[in-house]
Amino acid sequence: MTTATALRQQQTEFDAGKAQAFAGKLLGALNNSALILMTSIGHRSGLFDALAGVSPCTAVELAAEADLAERYVREWLAVMTTSGVVDYDPKRGTYLLPAEHAAFLTRAGAPNNIAVSAQMVGVASAVEDEILARFKDGKGLHYHHYGRFHEVMGEHSAQAVAMNLIPHILPLVEGSIGLLQKGIDVIDVGCGAGDALLLLAQQFPKSRFTGIDLCDDAFEVAAETAVRKGLTNLVFKEQDVSTVRSLGAFDLVLAFDAVHDQKDPQAMLTTVRHSLREGGVFLMADIDGSSKLENNISHPLGAYLYMMSTMHCTPVSLAQGGAGLGTMWGVELASEMLGRAGFGKVAMTRLPQNPFDAYFVARP
Numbered sequence: 001m002t003t004a005t006a007l008r009q010q011q012t013e014f015d016a017g018k019a020q021a022f023a024g025k026l027l028g029a030l031n032n033s034a035l036i037l038m039t040s041i042g043h044r045s046g047l048f049d050a051l052a053g054v055s056p057c058t059a060v061e062l063a064a065e066a067d068l069a070e071r072y073v074r075e076w077l078a079v080m081t082t083s084g085v086v087d088y089d090p091k092r093g094t095y096l097l098p099a100e101h102a103a104f105l106t107r108a109g110a111p112n113n114i115a116v117s118a119q120m121v122g123v124a125s126a127v128e129d130e131i132l133a134r135f136k137d138g139k140g141l142h143y144h145h146y147g148r149f150h151e152v153m154g155e156h157s158a159q160a161v162a163m164n165l166i167p168h169i170l171p172l173v174e175g176s177i178g179l180l181q182k183g184i185d186v187i188d189v190g191c192g193a194g195d196a197l198l199l200l201a202q203q204f205p206k207s208r209f210t211g212i213d214l215c216d217d218a219f220e221v222a223a224e225t226a227v228r229k230g231l232t233n234l235v236f237k238e239q240d241v242s243t244v245r246s247l248g249a250f251d252l253v254l255a256f257d258a259v260h261d262q263k264d265p266q267a268m269l270t271t272v273r274h275s276l277r278e279g280g281v282f283l284m285a286d287i288d289g290s291s292k293l294e295n296n297i298s299h300p301l302g303a304y305l306y307m308m309s310t311m312h313c314t315p316v317s318l319a320q321g322g323a324g325l326g327t328m329w330g331v332e333l334a335s336e337m338l339g340r341a342g343f344g345k346v347a348m349t350r351l352p353q354n355p356f357d358a359y360f361v362a363r364p
């Protein structure tokens, strides 16, 4: 078939209804992206928290409550109104944030505050020019390129990990609470902002906790907090896990969303295996997706997770000379790689409290 014939055929088969529906979908996406950017602003400025406290209120009243400039607050409220987040009463000039919406937008709504994750879109957008250049040269970007990444990741984990840790996550490892009460050695690999460890060190004073991370700025605040609170059972160390074959001898190794973006995830899993004492266990939380793109087509967070993979998780691994496994390495490959690292018994669980992750309890 000639190119001209193919083109003609394509034109006659052009489905105008399908095109119209797609244009509508894209325009909806444009609107939703605006909402997410303004959701991040609403979270960081404290506007959602203030609005939940005083609504229904006018823009002037909200601006006074949040101690912000009224002109900007009014414009932000217009976005929230047209997005269906707040109800606007034109007669009174008041805005209402329904309790059902506040539950997912305010700090009081933690661990379900989705506005926390909205900030990641801003973090990713800030490196758009650099990533565009990486599309050409195939190289990566280092953590220090990502501005507020550690801060936002820490905020996400403070609710997704720390708030769920004792009631929901640790019970996945049978008997772990009792062992922590008696006293064991625990390490959190790629600990990031360290909130999980701060909580554990306070809750289980007879156990000893270590947090390691490539970036010391990630755990700086937590390390200061540990000293201030006199937590002598908690240390944070800057360490590149890819440079060692063992991290020491531990009864429990934790890794929360810290395997897929490593330089060499397979080597890291083997290092974890080498760091376990007899009877020790590895508790790993990582992104809940499939290793096959076709299985992720209806994933509720598919586009968001592949976007984070393109903008952050893949480039930080590539920048370390790594594999660039990607955020959506998938639970199939994760199980396979745990097996290759010498974990003979692996159980995977999902928790309704955290839609982002799957949990793996792995023993040699």
Ligand SMILES: C[S@@+](CC[C@H](N)C(=O)[O-])C[C@H]1O[C@@H](n2cnc3c(N)ncnc32)[C@H](O)[C@@H]1O
Binding pocket: 143, 153, 154, 157, 161, 189, 190, 191, 192, 193, 212, 213, 214, 215, 218, 239, 240, 241, 242, 255, 256, 257, 258, 261, 262, 263
């Ligand atoms: C997605 S963040 C997760 C942080 C933390 N576990 C949490 O739940 O918030 C991944 C972490 O792994 C750390 N990391 C990446 N490569 C590393 C390496 N080679 N050695 C040690 N840590 C590394 C990063 O600095 C980052 O803090």
